[in-house]
Amino acid sequence: MARRVLSPLDMATMIDSRLPTIPLERMATGDVLSCVEPFTAARPEEIELLAQAAVRIRKAAGAPILEEGHAPDGLYVVLRGRVNLVRGGEGHRDLILMTVGPGDVLGETCAFDRTHNATAALAAVPVEVLRIPADVLAAHLRREPETMMRLMQLMIDKLRDIEGVASSLALHDVEERLGRTLVRLAQRQNRRSPASTGWILAPVPTQSELARMVGSCRETVSRTLSAMARDGLLSSSGRRMILDPRLVEAAA
Amino acid sequence: MARRVLSPLDMATMIDSRLPTIPLERMATGDVLSCVEPFTAARPEEIELLAQAAVRIRKAAGAPILEEGHAPDGLYVVLRGRVNLVRGGEGHRDLILMTVGPGDVLGETCAFDRTHNATAALAAVPVEVLRIPADVLAAHLRREPETMMRLMQLMIDKLRDIEGVASSLALHDVEERLGRTLVRLAQRQNRRSPASTGWILAPVPTQSELARMVGSCRETVSRTLSAMARDGLLSSSGRRMILDPRLVEAAA
DNA sequence: CCGCAGTGTGTGGCTTTCGCAACAGCCGAT
DNA sequence: ATCGGCTGTTGCGAAAGCCACACACTGCGG
Secondary structure (H helix, E strand, O other), rough: OOOOOOOOOHHHHHHOOOOOOOOOHOOOOHHHHHHOOOOOOOOOHHHHHHHHHHHEEEEEOOOEEEEEOOOEEEEEEEEEEEEEEEEEOOOEEEEEEEEEOOOOOOOHHHHOOOOOOOOOOOOOOOOOOOOEEEEEEEEHHHHOOOHHHHHHHHHHHHHHHHHHHHHHHHOOOHHHHHHHHHHHHHHHHHEEEOOOOOEEEEEEEEEHHHHHHHOOHHHHHHHHHHHHOEEEEEEOOEEEEEEEEHHHHHOO | OOOOOOOHHHHHHOOOOOOOOHHHEEEEEEEEOOOOOOOOOOOHHHHHHHHHHHHEEOOOOEEHHHHHHHHOOOEEEEEEEEEEEEEEEOOOOEEEEEEEEEEEEEHHHHHHHOOOOOEEEEEEEEEEEEEEEHHHHHHHHOOOHHHHHHHHHHHHHHHHHHHHHHHHHHHHOOHHHHHHHHHHHHHHHHOOOOOOEEEEEOOOOHHHHHHHOOOOOOOHHHHHHHHHHEEEEEEEEOEEEOOOOOHHHHHO
16 A cells, blocks of 8 residues: 555564554654655755645545646645545546555655646545645655655555556455455554454444445445454454454455 | 657657558667657667667567566567556456557566566567666666656556556446447557548457456457447447447547 | 368356445434 | 434345357368
8 A cells, every 4th residue: 555664673663563653743844754755765955855845734524635637736745644545437436546544645746747637635534734845846856866766666556556456346346355455454554453363443434435445335335344244254343343364364 | 558648740740640650670779769658858878778788579479578476577668569467366367457569668667666566467469579677777767867757657657547447447337448448449559540530440359358458258248349339339340340439439 | 172179259048246225223423 | 402424224126247059260180
């Protein structure tokens, strides 16, 4: 999911990964940037320039961050919340291609591509984002090729993810797609179950949001989740869900 | 389809676009490179270096150019033929994510990403390709930022295409997906019908190949094509197909 | 010249999946 | 307390996948 790579050192310091250290929204802008891809290798003075041009923005749930039909006006770093990348059908149906969270970036194309966006980015919950104007990013990329390389790496990861979405839609049934999606969501939150087996997913998105992620409808998701719970593949209580290791293994 | 951008001048010289000028396979390697993205803005001495390191390779139909599970060993430029990017399911089913033709490139990630490929590239017909070793490309990209920018643009286009595939699989039925695919294939060949209305597609891929492109099965493709022909949306004879303007419009 | 195998195509029938509609209960927020 | 959004459930029907078979076309070797 276009996550930044964690070094072995990072992993070692995350003894209990359920404590997410200090949230990005509480950090100084420069500190945020220097620990977020694609900027982790940028020189301090470059980080400083970016930080000075960056603006923090809050959006309500459902509000657009990038609109379909417009070119992105900057690079956005998610500080808090969750953002859906959405392709809309003409009717009421749409598909959530991917959801991004704190530390992820949106609108990577702003420095290259002045054509219209076919994909919208909508806040799934109330979010806080950091906006870096397109021209500032473009100038930075010209001075700092290392950022460019890392941005390319992000695009490659994203392409791989979307390829996975496409092939899954063609090759797997709803149950398998749903299982994979739940596992991805849980792994991105990186919370292992205390019993060390399986993963915890909290808060679980609504069933209709899950349906839009897997290209299905709410009723089928409801049925499928019930069936999976009956088979012991997951157990849910409230907005909390525990995924059985079998489920994780099946998604590998 | 990750096509290179045609300048107004190019368009003007293509009075009758059915004459494809001289085929890439007959051109000198350096000339090929200098008219193919992402190298169109590279300096002549850089083109020369790339051309000296490049190797022409032929592959039989069905042979792999990039294998699933391996990192690409170089950047490939298609000179002749057609190459499918394929995601394989475990069983007998698979999905053709995209097909690329002369002037398109494969394995763009070779300079960045040393991880395994999840997508294979298989020759759809006998092909001739040009291979630029990964290290040569990486060195070139460090010296020529403009190539880097254009490579990024190619990735953006590719990402947009694949996003379209994914959303289409989720939102449209087989008939609509098939129609869009046929139009894309015809437009890429860029052959207008002599009657100036509609497009010509020749040679038409086999029905089972079309099925793998739209995530369906051969029988359904056969039935759907018959239905579309009955409704006057297309007419086919042999390996040649004429698409009705209504079809082109519906795919817009 | 003829059969023959291999490949591509058209069709019919059956079965499953899954989307759609409708409704009822639940729960949290104002 | 009430209302709006979320969830569980059921029935139905259409889309489309799988199986099976027949037919055309090609290139091949005898």
